[in-house]
Each structure stands twice: as structure tokens, then as C-alpha cells.
Amino acid sequence: MKRISRGEFLGYGAALAGAGAVASSGLDALAAAGAQQPPASTPVLEADLVVVNARVYTVDPARPRAEAFAVKDGRFIAVGSTSDIRNLASARTRVIDAGGQTITPGFIDTHCHVSGVGELYSVNANVPRVRELQAALKAKADKTPPGQWVEGIMFDDTKLDVVLTRRFLDEVTRDHPLVVNHRGGHTSWYNSKAFELAGITKDTPDPDHGRFFRDESGELTGRVAELARGVFAKVGTRETFTPEQQRERGRNGMRYISELLTAAGLTSVHDAGANRDRIQAYEDARANGELRHRAGFLARGADTFAGFKAAGIHYGFGDEWIRVVGVKYAADGSASERTMRMSTPYVGTSDYGILTMTQQEIDEAVEDAWRHNFRVAIHANGDVTIDMVLKAYERVQKQWPRPDPRNRIEHCSLVNPDLLRRIKALGVIPTPFWTYAHYHGEKWKEYGDEKMNWMFAHKSFLEYDIPVPGASDYGPGPFEPLMALQSMVTRKDFSGNVWGPKQRVTVDEALKIATIHGAYASHEENVKGSITPGKYADFVMLAKDPHDVNPDEIKTIPISRTVVGGKTMYPKGEA
Secondary structure (H helix, E strand, O other): OOOOOHHHHHHHHHHHHHHOOOOOOOHHHHHHOOOOOOOOOOOOOOOOEEEEOOEEEOOOOOOOEEOEEEEEOOEEEEEEOHHHHHOOOOOOOEEEEOOOOEEEEOEEEEEEOOOOHHHHHOEEOOOOOHHHHHHHHHHHHOOOOOOEOEEEEEEOHHHOOOOOOHHHHHOOOOOOOEEEEEOOOOEEEEOHHHHHHHOOOOOOOOOOOEEEEEOOOOOEEEEEEEHHHHHHHHOOEOOOOOHHHHHHHHHHHHHHHHHHHHHOOEEEEEEEEEOHHHHHHHHHHHHOOOOOOEEEEEEOOHHHHHHHHHHOOOOOOEOOOEEEEEEEEEOEOOOOOOOOOOOOOOOOOOOOOOEOOOHHHHHHHHHHHHHOOOOEEEEEOOHHHHHHHHHHHHHHHHHOOOOOOOOEEEEOOEOOHHHHHHHHHHOOEEEOEOOHHHHOHHHHHHOOHHHHOOEOOHHHHHHOOOOOOOEOOOOOOOOOHHHHHHHHHHOEOOOOOEOOHHHOOOHHHHHHHHOHHHHHOOOOOOOOOOOOOOOEOOEEEEOOOOOOOOHHHHHHOOEEEEEEOOEEEEOOOOO
């Protein structure tokens, strides 16, 4: 290890001082934060925290490995050997002896649906047997007035012991409209009462951008996809809450989910669907000292975005804990639910998937956001849809050029060399699913081996020098970043099947995806994403080194500690 001289340490102190001047008004100040030449009179700073005797993977090419580091006022101030860093501790400094454990920068998830409300208050439909699902829904129905909706969430059709149909839901209740929502967020299953209230019969045509699924005889199966679900929002009654109750539910959910995220090692998360209520939940949780992770949010919903534009709020608005990182739209279906729009059909079918926006609608949405100083994030899974989004980005960049735009394609699941070339040329950030190859393996046979070699294409993005970040899309996919590392490194599902082996990455590449690339996705690479003097002191301590364990066991490595801004957020209650 290179020893740190007093002069070098003074430089780190100056870097801290420079980074501490980061303002909340936008990204220009963020980009300016970094090392500065210290004046001759710069005083030595006393560390608040030092961590020693660790295997530190800094993800900083200037010093890739270290044994220890020091923290002051929530930022790293020095990185080096244990003996050097111990010299920066006083009697008031907290010293953590890592005992040889592995430390990485805090993990960053750039696409996650962060609420916690459904997890706390709705029926959990993530069960393996239909009788369990029916029992859970019936328990809720028995407490619900007739005519009022009963709802299940987090359902996964390929993990149930039978094919879910309307008949199974009718066995639960015929007095309540009932819906079971797929964890992927694009399809739902309804009982007969729901169809009756909505006036949907087997003769009802599919609407634009949606589908009512039918069996061989033409009868409704109960499954409904994409925008066809909108008709059910207009019928039946739903449980109501006062504004105070709604706000309390939001805060409780945010507290709960923030604890889960940091327990998994996540220190920054981009919320991929933040409306007014969600943003209020972040603020309430922070005001009560219950927000444990840094939040970037993609504004979603016409009312929310209209309010932002009217108030002059733009990309980068906020501070180091809560900031705006874009505006979100959705242009096609789901990978896990097999509704994404592709140029070739699903295996053994004539089904090419579903678009949920036209080219004109995409063009208009992108132009509107672009001209209001927003970066755009559009959900596009299939190659057809990715092409449409790139056309819209190429159009605005040509007409209203902007340096370093970093517009995003959410999921960007199925690519090819031409799409990769255009993504690189435009500086677009793709956010492919990072736990899907492993967690949703039973679904990939419907895509086939050829497509899977171009899906969730982390390796190809790296080969094209595209700084691809990590993204779970929780609830559709698990958010645990160690599962994500395993999934990207092995491409194996639960049964050991390998899906898209050409897209495997190394452990070091996976760590970059999970950290510094996540920071890059929101123009924050100068303040987070690596263990570097001057950056936020966000880090994770792992009980084992992912380089040393069997790759098929990376997801089982315990998280020993998660620290955000120099403060331990997990385990809860520790200093």
C-alpha cells in the first residue's frame, strides 16, 4: 500500500472542503466538486470515522484497492493503508475494525419502485400455490364491504402451481370485484364481478395498446394487459382515506422500504414512478429521521410533471438526499410478463408484444421534457420500441443540441449492434434489469436462446463503452444487489440454466455497474459511486469477498453494515 504523506492528506482535506460546497440548485456545482490545490495554511482535519483492516474495493482507478479510509462530515477524506489512516484518528474518532471484511462503495439501483405501502397494506400474492392465494384473498374479502375492490400484489404467474384463471378468482368471491396484479406491473387478473361491472364480455374488442386475453373458445381468461386495464379503474368502490391517513400510510411505507433497501446494501435508489404523494412520503420520512437511503426520482404522471414545469423545477433540482433525476414515460410492455414489443414474435406464437405509445406520442413527450430542461427516461423493452425512443432522442438532439444529455432508456432489454451504436453516439443511458436473468429464468424459454444473448446486455454495453448502471425495477424484480451481481456474473437461473452466456461480466465489471455507473446515470459521478476523497461516505461492508466465493453463492453473502454519509443505516440502531 502507498503511504499517505502529510501533504497528500492536506490535499484530501481541500478536496473535502471543495466537495462540501456542492449546492442543491443543480448539477453544475456537482460537476465542479473535486480535488483542489490546498493553500499552505490548510489545517489537518480530524476524522469523525476511520475504518481499518478491510479489503476495500474503491472502484477508483487512481487507487483500486486499499485497507482503510477516513470520513469527516459525511465525506471520505483519505484512503490508504491501515497504519496511515490510524494516524488520522483522535480520541473522539470512531474506529471500526473491519477484521478483514470486504468493503465496496454503496450500491446504486437506478430503477426501483419505492413505496412500501403495498407491502404493508395489500394482500401479498407472491405465494407458490393457488390455494394459498385464494385463502389470502378470501381473508381480505371477508373484511371488505360488498362491491368494494379486493386487491393482491406481487403475483408471479410462472411461480404458481397452476395457471391462474378467472374461475379460481370467482371461487374467492362473486360479491367483490377482485384483481391480482402481476409484480411486473403490466398485467392483472380479474374475477367475473370485475368484468361485469366494467361491462367487458368475450365480444368486447381489445382497445388500443391493450389486450383482454381469451382461451381457445374465445372466453375471457381473466388476464388483462397494459392499457386495457384502465376500464376497471372506473368501476366499483375502493377503500378511502383522509389526506392525513394517506400521508401517514405513505410515510410508514417509505420508512419500511428504506429499511429494507439499506439492509440489502443500497445507499442510493432512483424511484422510477414518483408522483406528488410519493415525493411527500420522502419528505415526511426525512423530516422524521426515517429516510435511510439517498433518493433520486423520475417524475411520473401528467399532474406531477405539469406542476414541476409550472414551478420551474428541472432536472437536478434538490439536494444530496432527494433530487430530481428525470421524467418517466412508458412505451411498451413487460419483459417478465411477455408483453414487450419486438421485431420477431415470442417462441411458438405470432405475438410480437404491445406498444403503449405511438412514435408521435414519444416524439411529443420527449420534446416537451427536453424544452423544459428535463432529462427523459422512457420505458422501452423491445428492440422495436428502443428504436422508436432513439429516433425521438436523435430528433431533439439534432434540433436543440445539448452537451452530455444522458437521456435514458429504462430496461432497454433487447438490443442489437445498430441500437448499441446509436445509444453510444447519443450518450444515452440504458438501465437493463440486473436480477432478471437469475430470478425470472423460467420465463426466458418464451424468448429463446438467440434473443437471450442480446437481452439484459450488460457485457455488450460495456464493450461499446456505454456506462451501463444497475436497475432492479422492484417490485417486478428483487432489489438485492448481491443477487444482481450473481445474476450478471453467472446468468444462471434458480435451476442452473444459463440464459445469454455471452452477456456474462466479471465481478469487477459488476461492481462498477452497481456503483460508479449508477452515479453516472444521474450526473453524480463526482460525488458518489466510489470510495474517493471528497465523495459522500456511502459504503457497504460484506462478510465475504464476492471475488472469492463460488459465483453461484454471491447472493448469500451477508451484509454486515451499510453506511450513508458516514452514518450506519444498517444494522438499525447502530452508530
